[in-house]
Amino acid sequence: MSDPLSASPVAGMLSRPFTRRTLFAAALAGTALAMVGCTGSDADVSDAVTPAQVDQLAAQVQVQEELVAAYDRAFAASPELALAAAVLADQAREQLDRLRAAAPGNTAAAASTTGPSATAPVVDAAGARAYLRAQVAAAADAHAAACPDFTGGRAAMLGSISAGLRGQDGQLA
Amino acid sequence: MADDGSSTSSTPSPTAAEDAALQDALAAAHTAIWGYGVVGAALPAGARKPVVTAEQAHRDVRDQLATLLTSRQVDPVPAEAAYALPFPVLSPIDAAALAVTLEEGTATAWTWVLDQATERSTRELGVAALTAAEQRAVGWRPSAGRAPVTSAFPGLANS
Incomplete structure (x- = not known):
C-alpha cells in the first residue's frame, strides 16, 4: 500500500530554500527560487509509509473534505462571504x-464514498x-498534528497545508 | 566541528541531511533579520511595529537553531556582512514586497526542513516556524499589492 516518494506527486514539488547568498540573487533575476528534485533514493525510503500512516493520511483527506464542505455550507448561507472568500x-x-493525489493508493475513490460528515450543522x-x-x-x-507523524514530502505537504x-x-478573522 | 552540517566522523550522522536543511533555515533567519532592517528603514516610524515583531521572531528562531546545531556538534552558519537587495527598496510598497520575499524564502527553507527531517521534534519545530512565516507573509502581502493574500501551499511550488 505504501508508495515511494518517487512515485508520488509530492516528489519534485519542493523548491530549495534560499541561502544567504542566493536569496537576493534569485529574486534579482526575477525567478522563483531554484527548483531541484525533491530528494534522492534515500528519501524515497524515508518517505515510505506504514499501514498506520496510510490510514492517517486518509484521515487527513477526510479532514480536508470536511473543510471544503464547510466552505460550501458557509457560502450557501452567506453570499457576501462567498464573494469575499472565494x-x-x-x-x-x-x-x-494534492492530499488525495499524495495518499498511497490514492484515496479519491474511498473519499468519494465516505465524503464529508452526513450530519452537517445548520449555518446562518x-x-x-x-x-x-x-x-x-x-x-x-x-x-x-499529523505532520510530524510523516517524513519526507508528505510531512512537507501537511505542514505547508496547515500553514496555508x-x-x-x-484572513477570516 | 564541521561547518557544513556533516559529522566530524567518517560515518555520516543520521541527522546530516536534517542538519544541512536546518543550516539553510538558519541562513534564512540571518537573511530575514538583515532584510527587516531595510524594511523598517523604508517605512514611516508609525508603521514599524510589525517589523520589530517579525525581526524578533526571526532572531528567536536563529538562536533556537544555533543552539540545536551546536548541541549536535555542528557549527551554525554565520550571517553575511551584507546582502544584495533583489530590487530597490524606496517606498512602503517596496518594503512590504521585500518582507514578503523574506517570509516566503523562510517558508521555503522550513518546508525543506520538513522534507529532510529525521527527528520528530524537528518536524514539530518546522511546522511551527513555517506557519509563523506564512502568517507574517499574509500580513505583508496586501501592503505589497500581492493577490491572493493567502497561499494554498506556503513554501512549496504551486504547480
Whole structure:
C-alpha cells in the first residue's frame, strides 16, 4: 500500500530554500527560487509509509473534505462571504486535490464514498464567517498534528497545508 | 566541528541531511533579520511595529537553531556582512514586497526542513516556524499589492 516518494506527486514539488547568498540573487533575476528534485533514493525510503500512516493520511483527506464542505455550507448561507472568500475556497480545494493525489493508493475513490460528515450543522448568514473560521482552524490543527507523524514530502505537504490554512484563518478573522 | 552540517566522523550522522536543511533555515533567519532592517528603514516610524515583531521572531528562531546545531556538534552558519537587495527598496510598497520575499524564502527553507527531517521534534519545530512565516507573509502581502493574500501551499511550488 505504501508508495515511494518517487512515485508520488509530492516528489519534485519542493523548491530549495534560499541561502544567504542566493536569496537576493534569485529574486534579482526575477525567478522563483531554484527548483531541484525533491530528494534522492534515500528519501524515497524515508518517505515510505506504514499501514498506520496510510490510514492517517486518509484521515487527513477526510479532514480536508470536511473543510471544503464547510466552505460550501458557509457560502450557501452567506453570499457576501462567498464573494469575499472565494479564493480561500479554491485554495482549500487545491489542497484537497494534492492530499488525495499524495495518499498511497490514492484515496479519491474511498473519499468519494465516505465524503464529508452526513450530519452537517445548520449555518446562518450571521454565523457563517465564525463557523467557517472555526472549521479552517480545526483543519489546520489536524494537519499540523499529523505532520510530524510523516517524513519526507508528505510531512512537507501537511505542514505547508496547515500553514496555508492558518493564513486563511487570519484572513477570516 | 564541521561547518557544513556533516559529522566530524567518517560515518555520516543520521541527522546530516536534517542538519544541512536546518543550516539553510538558519541562513534564512540571518537573511530575514538583515532584510527587516531595510524594511523598517523604508517605512514611516508609525508603521514599524510589525517589523520589530517579525525581526524578533526571526532572531528567536536563529538562536533556537544555533543552539540545536551546536548541541549536535555542528557549527551554525554565520550571517553575511551584507546582502544584495533583489530590487530597490524606496517606498512602503517596496518594503512590504521585500518582507514578503523574506517570509516566503523562510517558508521555503522550513518546508525543506520538513522534507529532510529525521527527528520528530524537528518536524514539530518546522511546522511551527513555517506557519509563523506564512502568517507574517499574509500580513505583508496586501501592503505589497500581492493577490491572493493567502497561499494554498506556503513554501512549496504551486504547480
